[in-house]
Amino acid sequence: MESEQEINQVTFEPTTKQFKALEYLGDPITEEVLFGGGAGGGKTVLGCFWLITNCLKYPGSRWLMGRAILKSLKESTVKTLFDMLANTFHFEKDVHYHYNEQAGFIRFYNGSEIVFKDLFLYPSDPEFDSLGSHEYTGAFIDEIQQCTNKAKEIVLTRLRYKIDEFGIVGKLLMCSNPTKNFAYYDFYKPTLNKTIKKTRVFIQALIHTNPHIPKSYVESLKRREGVTRQRLLEGNWNYDTGEDALFDFDSIVDMFTNTVEDSEDRFLSADISRFGADKTVIIQWKGFFIEKIYVYAKQSTSEVAKEIERIAEQNHIPRSKIVIDEDGLGGGVVDQLPGTKGFVNNSRPIETRKDEITSNYANLKSQCYFLLAKFVNEGKIGIYKVNETIKGFIVEDLEQIRQKDIDKDGKLAVVSKQIIKESLGRST
Structure with a gap:
């Protein structure tokens, strides 16, 4: 040829x-x-x-x-x-x-x-x-x-x-x-x-x-x-994601390089369904700095409870500073760890010293997302150098958190988990 x-x-x-x-x-x-x-x-x-x-x-x-x-x-x-x-x-x-x-x-x-x-x-x-x-x-x-x-x-x-x-x-x-x-x-x-x-x-x-x-x-x-x-x-990489977006994209990315105020107080937060349907995620906080993220494949409630207890003991974190998503499987974990705080998404907002007007929020989940967005957008939250896969999930998840019915008068709320799942093409 x-x-x-x-x-x-x-x-x-x-x-x-x-x-x-x-x-x-x-x-x-x-x-x-x-x-x-x-x-x-x-x-x-x-x-x-x-x-x-x-x-x-x-x-x-x-x-x-x-x-x-x-x-x-x-x-x-x-x-x-x-x-x-x-x-x-x-x-x-x-x-x-x-x-x-x-x-x-x-x-x-x-x-x-x-x-x-x-x-x-x-x-x-x-x-x-x-x-x-x-x-x-x-x-x-x-x-x-x-x-x-x-x-x-x-x-x-x-x-x-x-x-x-x-x-x-x-x-x-x-x-x-x-x-x-x-x-x-x-x-x-x-x-x-x-x-x-x-x-x-x-x-x-x-x-x-x-x-x-x-x-x-x-x-x-x-x-x-x-x-x-x-x-x-237009090829606009800074395209407007809409007025309903809670989190500023650059602020989300900045979390991975932010230097935040140091604190000696450590906390744990646990979600029994995160980063996919069969994943458990435990986040270790030092003040407003996330110093460790633990991701596990599907486990029983007793196995999750033991892992939370192990991490807490290793880092001297009292149970009063551990919050667990109590919806679904998380309720079983809370029952096995007396003294921990159960988080119920649809429960009433919490009265706080800095946020007295809690009636403006539809539920506790919405209140926490709006406050989290405020801290993220102000550069007050930092995250340790996570691997790129987890970083990608965090960025994608937060970018999809939006205010529900922004054009209507009413209590502040975020869109449902199902809508977020459909936008991402996966569970959150």
């Missing part, structure tokens, strides 16, 4: 933004490239083009193409890949490449491969063992806003296949629309502040930078309203 002749037939004219990204993807320094910031910026096309050209340039290399859900990857990103193989590279299936649909990869005539992977964080596979022991030369993750930082970090550890032989750096290309996860606080915000790591690059690509987008699609985005328009058309 006249491979050089085949490669020379490629018909692809990258946009200015795509060309810039390809330069970073080819340099000897950059390891992570985040490309995007709006719909129609040419994100997926860039990723597919980069993978194919590298497969042809480095015979026998192996590349990962990933997305949170494999079904979505095959229905969207992989279709773009095949379209580009046929119409940009003028390749024929079973001539220039073979597709093993069952195993989930394509192999080119020179031995290079693109492997399709599901990167969703399943509770049964927190370390992404599903990736196996495979190593990759580089990787492209589409719609990174749907993935966790843990998924991204695990992929980075696998980028070493034949890179010394080829004399290149293992690279990760990520594409995303504006989001409020690690893409925001590790790439977008540090780029604005000029504090981004030298191995990372963020390139903003909006729809107006792509001359290949149909005008009808642009017009359809212009007719959108609110957050959808801000994110997809």
Whole structure:
């Protein structure tokens, strides 16, 4: 096969933004490239083009193409890949490449491969063992806003296949629309502040930078309203989450670096259903600083009670300073630990010295969320250096806490747990 002749037939004219990204993807320094910031910026096309050209340039290399859900990857990103193989590279299936649909990869005539992977964080596979022991030369993750930082970090550890032989750096290309996860606080915000790591690059690509987008699609985005328009058309990473949001996003992120007033008083708070349906979470406080978060798989009430007792004894925390969510399974834990405080979400607000007008709140849960938001937004709460998975859950959960019926006169309340669950696509 006249491979050089085949490669020379490629018909692809990258946009200015795509060309810039390809330069970073080819340099000897950059390891992570985040490309995007709006719909129609040419994100997926860039990723597919980069993978194919590298497969042809480095015979026998192996590349990962990933997305949170494999079904979505095959229905969207992989279709773009095949379209580009046929119409940009003028390749024929079973001539220039073979597709093993069952195993989930394509192999080119020179031995290079693109492997399709599901990167969703399943509770049964927190370390992404599903990736196996495979190593990759580089990787492209589409719609990174749907993935966790843990998924991204695990992929980075696998980028070493034949890179010394080829004399290149293992690279990760990520594409995303504006989001409020690690893409925001590790790439977008540090780029604005000029504090981004030298191995990372963020390139903003909006729809107006792509001359290949149909005008009808642009017009359809212009007719959108609110957050959808801000994110997809305007590429606004600081999109307005609405007046009903209790927590300021930057203040949520700041908790992980805040220096708060020191205190000798320690407390424990326990939630028997947190970070997923079968999880128990115990939080250890020192004043308003969270110094430890314990996360457990499903346990009996007696096992949870023993663990709370162990942590309390180890840190000299009296039972009067332990609060336990008494709704559901938590009631059984409170019964086994006399002297602890039971928290009932729908109970009456608590009279406090600083907040005398408790009648303004619908219930205790609402009162506590409004007060927590006040302290977070004022920078009075800090959290120790947690792992990125727990950090992601905290940021996502707090961002979804909203005031209920903000346009109506009535008692202050927050939206239901069911609404939050539907927004997150998981339990809280």
